[in-house]
Structure formats: C-alpha cells, structure tokens
Amino acid sequence: TWTRKPGLLQGPAEDVRSSDTPIVYEITLEPTQRPWLVALDVPLQAPANLHMSNDRALFARERIGDLRQYRARSVIRYELAGELAERDRKRALDLPNGFDPKTHALASQWRGAGQSDAAIVQSALALFEASFTYTLSPPLLGRNSVDEFLFDTKAGFCEHYSSAFVVLMRAAGIPARVVTGYQGGWWNALGNYLLVRQSDAHAWAEVWLHGRGWVRVDPTAAVNPARVEGRASADSEAQNWTPGSWLLGMRNRLDLINRLWTQSIVQFNALRQKSLLSPFGISEAEQEDLLLALGSAIAVILLLATAWVLHSGTAQRVDALDASWNRLRARLGRRGLVSRTAEGPFDFMARTRHRIEEPDVQQRLEQLVHAYVTLRYAVIEPDPAAVSAFAKAVGEFHLPRAVRVRD
Structure with missing residues (x-):
C-alpha cells in the first residue's frame, strides 16, 4: 500500500526552477471531503488560506466540505529538486x-x-x-x-x-x-x-x-x-460515453448553466448582499428587501442564462447515422415493412425476413441492418467515413415495384 508520510506536510517545498512565464488561473473546486486541492503542475506557491507540502501538493487543514474558489500560479516546464536531500x-x-x-x-x-x-x-x-x-x-x-x-x-x-x-x-x-x-x-x-x-x-x-x-x-x-x-x-476518450455529438453539445451547455449558478448564486456572500440595493438608495438592505430583490434577480438570471446557453453556439447537429437508418425504415414502411416502436433492428429483420421474395434484395437489406447495428452499438463513436458509406448504401437501396413483398 502506498501512503503519504506525515513529514511531507512540514518543511519547505522542493526547489523549482523555470524560465517560463507563470500561468495565472482560477479554480472552482466542488466539495471532495478530502484536504487535497488541485492545481496545474507545478504550483509556485500556496494560494491564500491554503498550504503546500514538501512535494508541492496543495492542501487545506480541514476537509473540503463546501465549494472553494482560488487563484494559483504554476509553470508547466520546470526543474524540480535539482538537489535531493x-x-x-x-x-x-x-x-x-x-x-x-x-x-x-x-x-x-x-x-x-x-x-x-x-x-x-x-x-x-x-x-x-x-x-x-x-x-x-x-x-x-x-x-x-x-x-x-x-x-x-x-x-x-x-x-x-x-x-x-x-x-x-x-x-x-x-x-x-x-x-x-x-x-x-x-x-x-x-x-x-x-x-x-x-x-x-x-x-x-x-x-x-x-x-x-x-x-x-x-x-x-x-x-x-x-x-x-x-x-x-472535444473528441477525447473521456467524453465519448455520450452516444452522439448532439448530446455532448447539450452536456456542454448544461454544465455552463451550472457554472453560471455557482458564480452568480453560490458565491453571493454577505457583503455583496448588503450592498445589493445601494444603486436604489438603500445602503443597508433589510432581509425582506433582499429576499424580494434576490428572488427576482435569480429568476431573471436563470431565465436569460438558460435561454442563451441552450441557443448559443452552432445549431444542434442531427445524428447522420440515425438519419440514414430512419430513411431506410421509412422507405421499407411505404412498402408495408413497418418496424415497430419497441423493435430492435435484428428483431425487425427476423420478423420480415420471409416477406421479400427476391433473395438478393433480402440479402442487401440484411447487410444494411448489420452495418447499422455495428456502427451504432459496437463502437463508442462511429467512424465518419463508415457513416458516410452507410448513408450512400441506404440511398442506393430501393425496393423496385417488381419486387414482391408478401402480406
């Protein structure tokens, strides 16, 4: 088992040398119930009310039980502890x-x-x-x-x-x-x-x-x-748990709403509350005045922030793979091969396998169904070239009038 020895929390931090211009940044840390805090590697000094261990890790004297916001300075190219005691x-x-x-x-x-x-x-x-x-x-x-x-x-x-x-x-x-x-x-x-x-x-x-x-x-x-x-x-493995790019974009926007909430509401401290109504001639606002003003401000801020975030940026992209699959389903439905709402692609294929009399047409349809299932469910994010090839194959697939579909 690896453990951090208590002695690392005392004494001077390891010497760091760097010719880089320090990066200055702000961190908002959600409660972790641990004393450790995050920073870019490697921090130059501990922010206010925080501490730095011998190996330049940041920590607080108590567990982080509430939201913390702090500024830090770091360098990312450095020499750490050129001499080892x-x-x-x-x-x-x-x-x-x-x-x-x-x-x-x-x-x-x-x-x-x-x-x-x-x-x-x-x-x-x-x-x-x-x-x-x-x-x-x-x-x-x-x-x-x-x-x-x-x-x-x-x-x-x-x-x-x-x-x-x-x-x-x-x-x-x-x-x-x-x-x-x-x-x-x-x-x-x-x-x-x-x-x-x-x-x-x-x-x-x-x-x-x-x-x-x-x-x-x-x-x-x-x-x-x-x-x-x-x-x-934007394409990293860390976020590819989402089944499509549109959902990733939605998650992006919803997290921004969370950030706006944190900055506008959670960080609204007592000093700022007292001076909230000073532009209206109220230097020391009473609790009732603050509640009324704060409730109205929260409603307006959240309404405007939500509207801006959800409608900003590029328009939501339709998933090209599902769009092609839906075109194929609609084309088959017009010939009487209707897929049911709770029916998966393989179930649909099994149910309709004997309704198309021409074997070559049935074979091409089964190939399309297998291709869709592979692209949709066998990979985290389908290859764009493969999606394009599938869309092209769907466009080329037709049920000629001469093909008989049994009732």
Whole structure:
C-alpha cells in the first residue's frame, strides 16, 4: 500500500526552477471531503488560506466540505529538486523487505548490465510496451503483487503500472515515487474553461535523475497511449460515453448553466448582499428587501442564462447515422415493412425476413441492418467515413415495384 508520510506536510517545498512565464488561473473546486486541492503542475506557491507540502501538493487543514474558489500560479516546464536531500533520497528508495523477489532480480540484472538510470527507465517502459494490456477489470493479485503483475497477469490500469514501475526503479537504486492526480479533462468552448471530473483521475510516477531533478514518467502511456493522449479535446476518450455529438453539445451547455449558478448564486456572500440595493438608495438592505430583490434577480438570471446557453453556439447537429437508418425504415414502411416502436433492428429483420421474395434484395437489406447495428452499438463513436458509406448504401437501396413483398 502506498501512503503519504506525515513529514511531507512540514518543511519547505522542493526547489523549482523555470524560465517560463507563470500561468495565472482560477479554480472552482466542488466539495471532495478530502484536504487535497488541485492545481496545474507545478504550483509556485500556496494560494491564500491554503498550504503546500514538501512535494508541492496543495492542501487545506480541514476537509473540503463546501465549494472553494482560488487563484494559483504554476509553470508547466520546470526543474524540480535539482538537489535531493539525503532524507528525501532514502525515502524515495524505501521498499519493504521480503516482497517481490523476481522484480528485485530483474532490476539487479539491468543495473548489473551497466545501464544508466535513464536507460533503466527506458528498459521498464519497453517491458510494458512489449506484452502488457490496459484494462479496468484486472485479475486479483496476491502477496507478491508486483511480481504477479509483471510476470503473470500483465494486465491492469494506471495504478498497477505506476506502482510496479516505482518498485522496479527503487529496486534498481533510482529514487522514485508514485504521483496521483488528474489528467486532461473536458474543454468547454462556450464558457472557455476546463472541466475536470473524478473520471479524469490518473496515476503517474516520478524518478529523480542527476542533473534533471524529478522527471515525470507515465508508464501507462507505454501500454495504452489512447488513455493519456488528447484528454482535453472535444473528441477525447473521456467524453465519448455520450452516444452522439448532439448530446455532448447539450452536456456542454448544461454544465455552463451550472457554472453560471455557482458564480452568480453560490458565491453571493454577505457583503455583496448588503450592498445589493445601494444603486436604489438603500445602503443597508433589510432581509425582506433582499429576499424580494434576490428572488427576482435569480429568476431573471436563470431565465436569460438558460435561454442563451441552450441557443448559443452552432445549431444542434442531427445524428447522420440515425438519419440514414430512419430513411431506410421509412422507405421499407411505404412498402408495408413497418418496424415497430419497441423493435430492435435484428428483431425487425427476423420478423420480415420471409416477406421479400427476391433473395438478393433480402440479402442487401440484411447487410444494411448489420452495418447499422455495428456502427451504432459496437463502437463508442462511429467512424465518419463508415457513416458516410452507410448513408450512400441506404440511398442506393430501393425496393423496385417488381419486387414482391408478401402480406
């Protein structure tokens, strides 16, 4: 089990050097019931009323039980801890005794071959890339979990890879540590902000290399690059749980409404409440006045925000795949082959299979049904070229008047 030692919360933060211009940004954090706060890697100092650990993680003294909003400054290209204190080196090499002998033997083999620290890192990544599988349903592991993962199951998700990688590095005498956080997210182009969800959680590793300090390494990328590439784009894997682009656009707009609510209502503090009616000559508003004004303002703000968000941006696109399928259903319906409301494509095909007498026409229809089912249900998001090909095939399919359809 990986744990954060209490000593990391005290003492000065690790030295960071960067020639980049710092990025200044604002974060709105929903309640997490944990003390840790998020920031771009790597934050330069703790925001007001927050604290920074030795390894530059932000935290509060209490669990985050309400919405927090704070500003931070970070650099994304940096050298972290160019010099490693002996105490920190010892901590980053520590491993429990009596576990994972095969892993230790492999690390010793790499070190005995005269490989440099950087070369050993590449050897571990090449090992993962050669024969490992990324899965969210890995087999259970026993006492020597790293040995079993590296030499038997060879299947897991980011926490398996980061943990096994760090154990390999420490066994080879390279200071290393597991890093957890969030990667990428969902860019809301309407609101111009990045939404990061718990589903974007990820685990990496860091190794300390002489002359470079702590260097970020993502072992998962060696196994499944798609898991870690394009994670903050409009087409990223993180948001492809939606069955169509129109639903993604709707989710985008609804989240913007949530953000407007947070900024306009949740952050409406006492000081702003007292001065709410000052433009109307009321310097110290009474509770009744505030309730009336606030209720009216909330109604107007939400009405206008909802109308603007739902109708802004590009028009909702009709799903091209379903549009082609509906054209095919309508064409068949005009010849008496009507699909029922609660009937799936395969059920419809089975029920009408013997009503078309011409075998070649029936075969082409069955091919179209199989193509639709494959594009709609076998993939997260169908390939646009395949959708276009399906639409073309539907356009070319007709039931000539000479074709007999049995009643």
